[in-house]
Amino acid sequence: MTVIRVYDPAMCCETGVCGPVVDPELTRVANALFLLEQKSIDVKRYNLGNEPQAFVDETLIQKLLEEKGVDALPAVIVNGTVVKTGEYPTNKELAEWTGVREDELQPEKKEKDDLTLF
Amino acid sequence: MFTNFTLPEFSRTPFIFFTGKGGVGKTSTASATAVALADEGKKVLLVSTDPASNLEDVFGIGVSLKPVRVPEVEGLFMINIDPEAAASDYRESVVGPYRDKLPEPVVTQMEEQLSGACTVEIAAFNEFASLLTKKEVIDSFDHIIFDTAPTGHTLRLLQLPAAWSGFLEESTHGASCLGPLSGLGEKKALYESTVQALSDREKTILILVTRPDESAIWEAERTARELNDIGLSNQRLLVNGLFESGSDDRVANAFYDKQKAALASIGSLFKDILVLKLPYITYPLTGVSALRSFLKGEQKLNSDGGSQDETRSLPGLARLIGDLRHKSSGVVMTMGKGGVGKTTMASAIALGLVKEGKKVHLTTTDPAAHLDQVMKEEGISDQLSISTIDPVKEVEKYRAEVIAESAGQLDEKGLAYLKEDLESPCTEEIAVFRAFADVVERADREFVVIDTAPTGHTLLLLDASSSYNKEVERSTGEVPRAVRQLLPRLRNKEETLVAVVTLPEATPVLEASRMQDDLKRAGIMPAWWIVNQSMAATDTKDPLLSVRAKHEWKWIERAAGENENTVVLPWFTEKMTGAKALMNMYRNEVR
Numbered sequence: 284m285t286v287i288r289v290y291d292p293a294m295c296c297e298t299g300v301c302g303p304v305v306d307p308e309l310t311r312v313a314n315a316l317f318l319l320e321q322k323s324i325d326v327k328r329y330n331l332g333n334e335p336q337a338f339v340d341e342t343l344i345q346k347l348l349e350e351k352g353v354d355a356l357p358a359v360i361v362n363g364t365v366v367k368t369g370e371y372p373t374n375k376e377l378a379e380w381t382g383v384r385e386d387e388l389q390p391e392k393k394e395k396d397d398l399t400l401f
Numbered sequence: 402m403f404t405n406f407t408l409p410e411f412s413r414t415p416f417i418f419f420t421g422k423g424g425v426g427k428t429s430t431a432s433a434t435a436v437a438l439a440d441e442g443k444k445v446l447l448v449s450t451d452p453a454s455n456l457e458d459v460f461g462i463g464v465s466l467k468p469v470r471v472p473e474v475e476g477l478f479m480i481n482i483d484p485e486a487a488a489s490d491y492r493e494s495v496v497g498p499y500r501d502k503l504p505e506p507v508v509t510q511m512e513e514q515l516s517g518a519c520t521v522e523i524a525a526f527n528e529f530a531s532l533l534t535k536k537e538v539i540d541s542f543d544h545i546i547f548d549t550a551p552t553g554h555t556l557r558l559l560q561l562p563a564a565w566s567g568f569l570e571e572s573t574h575g576a577s578c579l580g581p582l583s584g585l586g587e588k589k590a591l592y593e594s595t596v597q598a599l600s601d602r603e604k605t606i607l608i609l610v611t612r613p614d615e616s617a618i619w620e621a622e623r624t625a626r627e628l629n630d631i632g633l634s635n636q637r638l639l640v641n642g643l644f645e646s647g648s649d650d651r652v653a654n655a656f657y658d659k660q661k662a663a664l665a666s667i668g669s670l671f672k673d674i675l676v677l678k679l680p681y682i683t684y685p686l687t688g689v690s691a692l693r694s695f696l697k698g699e700q701k702l703n704s705d706g707g708s709q710d711e712t713r714s715l716p717g718l719a720r721l722i723g724d725l726r727h728k729s730s731g732v733v734m735t736m737g738k739g740g741v742g743k744t745t746m747a748s749a750i751a752l753g754l755v756k757e758g759k760k761v762h763l764t765t766t767d768p769a770a771h772l773d774q775v776m777k778e779e780g781i782s783d784q785l786s787i788s789t790i791d792p793v794k795e796v797e798k799y800r801a802e803v804i805a806e807s808a809g810q811l812d813e814k815g816l817a818y819l820k821e822d823l824e825s826p827c828t829e830e831i832a833v834f835r836a837f838a839d840v841v842e843r844a845d846r847e848f849v850v851i852d853t854a855p856t857g858h859t860l861l862l863l864d865a866s867s868s869y870n871k872e873v874e875r876s877t878g879e880v881p882r883a884v885r886q887l888l889p890r891l892r893n894k895e896e897t898l899v900a901v902v903t904l905p906e907a908t909p910v911l912e913a914s915r916m917q918d919d920l921k922r923a924g925i926m927p928a929w930w931i932v933n934q935s936m937a938a939t940d941t942k943d944p945l946l947s948v949r950a951k952h953e954w955k956w957i958e959r960a961a962g963e964n965e966n967t968v969v970l971p972w973f974t975e976k977m978t979g980a981k982a983l984m985n986m987y988r989n990e991v992r
Contacts, residue, residue, distance in 0.1 A: 293510045332511055335499045345503075352506040 285362060285381045286325045289316065289371075290344050292356040293332035312371045315388045324381050331356065403640060403678040406696060408437055410637060410677065414606045415539065416598065417546045420628070421610035422620040422740050426641040428908070429686040430610055430679065431548035432459050433696045436689055439477040443543040447479045448532060456481060456548065458911050459687055473689045478542075482528045491515075530595040600632030607636045609674075613643055613660035617740065622670045638674050640664070644681040646945050652936070653943035655974035662976070683948040685907045700945060715961065715969040717938075718990040721900065721929055722753035724966075725848075729759065732844045732890065734851045735931075736920075737902035738912050742933040745983075746902050747852035749990075752983050755784045760847035764788045764840050790836045799832035838887045844896065891925060898928040903960060905935045905953035905969075914963050930960050930967040938971035 289312075320326045329337035331353075338344050343365050347355040351368070359367040361380045366372070378385040411417055411434055419431040428449070435447040446468060449456045456479055457463060460471060468478040492515045500508055532538055532545060539545070598604050607628060611621040625636055644660055646653055667676060683701050684691055725733070733750055735743040744765065751763040761784060843849050891897050899920065903913035917927050936950040937957065961967040970990065975982050 293515075331507065332515060335495075335503065335511060338507075339499065339502045348504050348507050352504055353510045 284325060287316070287319070287327070287377075287380065288341070288360040289326070289328040290338060290341070290356055290358045290360070291328055291330045292353055293330065308371060311374070315374055315377055318388055319377065319381060319383060322381075322383055322387075324383070403643075403676045405698065406639065406677045406679050408434075408441070408696075410675070411606065411608070412438060412441070412443075412544075414602075414604055414635070415542070415544055416533065416605040417544060418605065418607045418633075419546070419548055419610055420607060420624055422617045425610045425612045425617050425740060426679075426686075427610050428456060428459055428548050429692070429695065430608070430639060430641060431546050432456065433686070433692040435477055435544075435546045436474055436692045437696050438544055438546075439471075439474045440693070442476065444476045444541065445478070446532075446538070446542045446545045447477065447548065448545060449479075449481045449483075449548045458908050459692070461688065471689075480532075482532075487528045488515075533598050534594045596632065600634070602635040605633065605635060607633050609636060609638045610641055611638065612740070613640055613663050615663045615666075618663060618667060618670065625671070625674065636674050638667070638671050638676045640667075640676060640678045642681045643678045644945070646681075646943060648943045650941055650943035650946070652939045652941035652972070652974060653946055656943075656946065656972070659974075659976060681945065683945055683952065685952060687907055701948065715932075715957065715967060717968050717970055718749060718753065718931075718987070720966075720968050721750065721931070722757065724928070725754060725759075725898070726757060728848075730844055730847055731895075732841055732849050732851065732897040734897070734899045735902050736899055736916065736927070738909060738916075741902045741904050741909055743902050744852045746900065746931055746933065747850050748983055749986060750900070751785060751848075751850040752987055754848050754850070756987065758784070760784050761850060762786045762788065762840070762843050762847055763850045763852075764790060765852040788840065790840065792832070795832040795836045798836075841887060841890060844890070894926065894928070897925070899925060900929045900931050901927045901964070902931045902933055905932050905937065905956045905960075907956060910956045910959050910963075913960070917963060927964060928966060930964040932957055932960050932967060932969045934972045935969050936972050938969050939974075 316326050316328065331338060338348065341360070343360060343363075344355075344358060347358055347365065347368060355368045357367075357369070357371055358365060359372055366380065367376070372380075374385050374388045377383070377388060417431075417434065419427045419434075421427055432447065435445045439445045447456065460479065462469065462471065462479075465481060468480045471477040471479060492512060495515060496508060496511050499511070503511075609621040609625050611617045621638060625638075629636065644653075644657055646657065648654070679695070680698055680700050682695060682699070684694070686692060686695055725731070733747075733754075735747040735750070737743050747763060747765070751761045754761045763785065764787070837851075840851065841849060901913050901917055901920075903909045913930065920927060935953055935957065936946050937953040939950070941947055941950060957967075957969060973982075973986055975985055
């Protein structure tokens with residue numbers, strides 16, 4: 284059972300879509316983590332703006348912030364080890380860490396509307 | 402035709418709300434009512450929720466987030482819910498405990514995130530909700546009177562509980578914007594009981610304040626309908642400033658006729674609402690004794706000598722158009738409180754520029770502005786184009802765009818999650834702002850004249866623009882060019898000219914002055930002040946109006962002291978709708 288903890292920089296919203304510009308990277312990550320959750324992987328995200336206490340409680344993150352400041356964020360901890368800092372994990376990395384197939388982290392291609400009448 | 406203003410109408414419910422377009426006299430009527438109820442031996446709390454509150458001007462004492470006793474009136478207390486101040490208190494309560502636990506840059510980032518419009522909105526509403534539901538507050542006062550913000554803001558504030566109750570119920574991930582507020586369950590109960598208190602006829606009465614002028618009456622009607630839909634059905638209409646003088650003075654007659662024409666529609670617009678009236682008065686409503694006379698219906702005071710009988714002449718609109726003559730493009734913004742005539746001024750400036758042979762685009766971001774009413778006859782020439790920024794439409798557009806951009810990345814569930822995040826109140830600020838940036842970009846090629854929303858909203862918008870720019874610098878997504886260039890452009894005196902519009906009265910001038918200070922802090926120095934609707938600039942000999950005109954000089958002087966490029970416009974006898982009226986005004990003013 285993989286335990287993933289993602290520490291986000293302060294964002295207005297969990298997904299960061301409130302910003303002036305939508306960052307497709309954030310959307311991808313939000314979606315991939317969401318799909319992992321569906322597969323009963325233990326995923327939690329903490330946003331600096333909303334839950335600073337989580338950043339204080341996790342000594343690994345405390346240490347990172349002391350060293351690199353906010354540039355350390357986002358940071359990812361998998362099973363108690365810091366595996367990524369300063370950027371979000373790729374779907375490939377998420378797949379490696381969890382054993383879930385990478386193509387399962389992509390949204391299902393929507394079926395074409397069946398409008399072929401001729 | 403209308404009922405005289407009497408206290409019994411107001412003294413049955415613990416909560417009394419005054420609402421209406423900016424400049425109709427919400428603060429004066431709310432303050433006068435508060436004094437009158439206190440004089441009857443009631444314990445009264447007067448609350449302002451206006452970001453540009455002027456309770457301090459009316460009572461001449463400082464108001465804060467904690468109740469302050471009014472020394473001259475037994476039993477009267479005042480409090481000011483300044484959303485900005487409430488937000489910074491709130492920010493400190495969140496960030497404060499971490500100052501020594503997390504490195505400084507980390508704390509700075511937290512603070513920046515909590516500086517958005519969302520936070521201001523939440524903080525203000527929290528204050529508001531807790532006043533309405535806190536037992537110890539309710540138990541300590543017989544009445545809590547709210548002098549509410551300009552209509553757009555008021556509606557937002559009052560719609561929040563309804564919107565958010567729904568939001569919280571449907572939210573499965575914890576609502577984004579409410580994230581910072583821990584204990585959502587507890588908040589939910591608070592918001593729900595706030596909504597309940599507001600829609601309880603035994604607890605709440607809503608006074609729709611209006612002036613005898615068409616746009617204020619429409620505004621009141623729209624507000625009445627919207628608030629009725631939210632459940633605030635216990636309503637009264639208060640017509641403030643009814644002029645009932647008969648004289649053979651040209652200006653006085655035009656003044657009377659204009660009012661009468663505007664009031665003609667009241668009967669059909671407000672069928673089931675009791676209409677109350679207060680007279681047109683010659684004295685400024687500052688100080689407790691003036692407030693007492695006002696509710697008694699006294700039109701003049703014995704001390705009414707007026708100020709200096711001055712007839713110094715000041716430049717008019719021609720001067721302002723002249724300043725722009727040598728330019729071929731740029732942004733011109735009219736700013737000021739609602740009701741001072743920003744829309745008319747923006748239209749007049751646009752017209753003046755067109756007459757000078759310039760290419761002009763005129764736009765408004767104020768949902769309360771009836772631009773089409775002022776410009777009934779569109780397309781004066783192919784030199785002028787007109788548009789409106791409608792917040793509702795902009796939000797729709799923005800949401801659709803975001804969803805389209807992300808749809809390829811998301812499945813059904815992910816899309817639902819994204820849509821939910823887009824339901825947050827932040828979205829509106831951002832959407833409107835982007836639209837604003839797009840319009841301003843046209844100023845590369847032509848003049849863009851913008852009629853902005855009332856004060857509080859305008860400040861939030863500009864405020865949003867600076868934090869917005871910081872956000873843009875940090876963002877990794879695709880940044881529209883229009884947005885990147887916006888704030889530097891607004892700060893460039895060569896490219897952007899701001900006209901602060903005000904009236905020759907105490908509160909509008911004081912507010913305009915505060916507004917100018919705020920703009921200066923944002924790095925923008927207004928190019929002109931326009932003192933609009935001046936009786937002193939007319940030739941009236943009417944006994945009431947000429948006393949009023951004398952009182953104006955003090956404030957015209959004050960305006961000129963605030964900004965050396967102050968122009969004064971007379972009160973126009975003609976109805977200011979349609980291109981023809983604007984043309985006549987232009988001919989009289991600019992020739």
